[in-house]
Amino acid sequence: MSDRLPGFSTLAVHAGAQPDPTTGARATPIYQTTSFVFNDADHAASLFGLQAFGNIYTRIGNPTNAVLEERVAALEGGTAALAVASGHAAQVVVLQQLLQPGDEFIAARKLYGGSINQFTHAFKSFGWNVVWADPDDIGSFESAVTPRTKAIFIESIANPAGSITDIEAISTVARKAGVPLIVDNTLASPYLIRPIDHGADIVVHSLTKFLGGHGNSLGGIIVDAGTFDWSASGKYPMLSEPRPEYHGIRLQETFGNFAFAIACRVLGLRDLGPALSPFNAFMILTGIETLPLRMQRHCENAKAVAEFLAGHPAVASVSYAGLASDKYHQLARKYAPKGAGAVFTFSLKGGYDAGVSLVSKLQLFSHLANVGDTRSLVIHPASTTHSQLDDAAKVKSGAGPDVVRLSIGIEDKEDLIADLEQALGA
Template identity: 80%
Template sequence: MTEQTPGFSTLAIHAGAQPDPTTGARATPIYQTTSFVFEDVDHAASLFGLQAFGNIYTRIGNPTNAVLEERVAALEGGTAGLAVASGHAAQVLIMHALMTPGDEFVASKKLYGGTINQFTHTFKNFDWNVVWADPDDIASFERAVSPKTKAIFIESIANPGGVITDIEAVAQVARRAGVPLIVDNTLATPYLCQPIKFGADIVVHSLTKFLGGHGNSLGGMIVDAGTFNWSRENRYPMLCEPRPEYNGIVLHETFGNFAFAIACRVLGLRDLGPALSPFNAFMILTGIETLPLRMQRHCDNAQAVAEWLSQRSEVAWVSYPGLGGDRYHNLAKKYCPKGAGAVFTFGLKGGYDAGTKLVGNVKLFSHLANIGDTRSLIIHPASTTHKQLTDAQKVQAGAGPDVVRLSIGIEDKDDIIADLEQAMTA
């Protein structure tokens, strides 16, 4: 590339990648190997001692995955990335680096149902304790902070309701508390929103969704913003204390503004093991090349569908920040000026029964538990993705009994609308 700072679309195609030095292959090869040959004994020792960068074993790192890591970090404006097996795996590794037994973290109430379940139940097995806050009441984050708090977690665009979180305001709370702000940017992608610009210290993605974009590969990503002082008050022992497994290295002293990504790799991924397949990394890289084109089409279609739904007599309400009357419209203009995303919810006047019947009547839409596909997707969260939550938690998460969630694809918008119309009529 030239000395000119590359634009987003250029980075989506080129960041992290070079022609293969051996074969000249232009596409990033799939390095489908478990392990890598060392140059000599000293080279091997330096790799294992974190004194040199290189490949040891695909569970810890792989050249195909490395291109993906560099590309997403570049798109987010971070210092380093770590690709793992899924978005849920990424969240576990993040908290593994931050938390010790008995610690707390503050999280928005409005999150993906699987994340709520992970935070509420699974993390208790590690004695990591969540305290919930309301993204519509920034002061609730302040009130939730305690001396045990180690992080704050939000979604830029919340799944499933399309809620836009005031990232900058929550980042100020995190700064005053002396803890990092973690932002799940899955629904927005860096094309629509770059949370690091608004104060995020760590960005997490489910690569399975819009970044991969084709519903064919699982993956997760951690992006280190390089903005947090991990040595402050010695609150983060994984990063600020000597690591006995690496001859006393202090990760923050040694690796500086990408120490968090290193900690997640050499302490979390190494031992917990949720490695990303190089084949999946290749598939997701291919998807990212068209991210700007796809996301704009997703958003344009979603805007048209939301406007159409808001005029239907069968529809009680539509929650989409792209609509002028939506309570999050101004936040959407600030954080997502190119579009308000492609995932949103609406409520049918017939409630739970009408919602389940609608998803049974669609023909173009696919009824499945995913988002971010090229295809338009539909689900009734209360009976599926959020079924494990209590009724009160479902409502808090934006997945009440009347809610239908749409993930609008990149088909012709007229065909998407026609399918919803026939399903409502039926």
């Protein structure tokens, strides 16, 4: 194997992991400890001064989490990664390294409703300002760039509608502006899309979703592509300037192509504190081992369900890029040839009331606020995940009043179609 680059499925099982050197345990152990013993005083000082790598305190790093970080970095094609408590935590930690009060970042308008809320409201208290752009209009990203722009943020497959974003085109805008492109790859997973291959500089995930895959553990992760020069412009002093808390170390100069991941750990996670539990890391690692198998089934089922809905008389429209008639189908063929994902929306002819009614009548689908589970899930975004938006913003984000979002699981597709058929008939 030494002359061969392992394939995706092999990496999903093995990357980052070795048998435990003390016990021989094959599965990665759960290192359920708060802290770690130092060899001596010099060893402790070198760890705290970033002169050596090692474990200090689980808020900053943990051996179980380290396997998870190395595995996801390998699957995404990045140089390093940092696991945190949730996808939202990942977004906070990433932007803390990039933005000062008064700075701006551009975000695609088609995003998970929680991210829209976080960007619009919560980040105001940090002095970070979001400028919205239309992912269907690349020019809107170009026109949004100002001297205060420090990053661009998009989703590879947008939540809730499952639309495909033209990563390469937006990457070109980011390169021209001299800012990093951040891609939330939660709905695609690296099995379907690897954003770094298309120009992303930073990738984030809610590990809670498809990577973990079983709806049992919260988590988030940040992947450093190692492609951005943080010292080129002077815009990113957290990485390019001497850090007083580390005796004047310049992170870009010292750590090179994984400097951003280091910054997120020693400047973000250390002080903000959204640490991932080692138990959750273990659960998510176990989920990742079957990611390729699950994603194949998710996509197969989603396409079958979308085709059924597209032909049903009660359905006004279906938004699923896996359908040949969908406006994002060509982008799906380019970026996600193995499948267009498992999350999509459809609109009902009866409008808002019909959407709410359908959700209540489904029996096999679980009505809850999550995606990426082995189980099939349903929600009415306008009354839940996107309810904080006004009606116009709901429509622009793909969550209009008549829209229902499905996250298709790995059950038998015939059973899923039967459940939808009885609910639509009722």
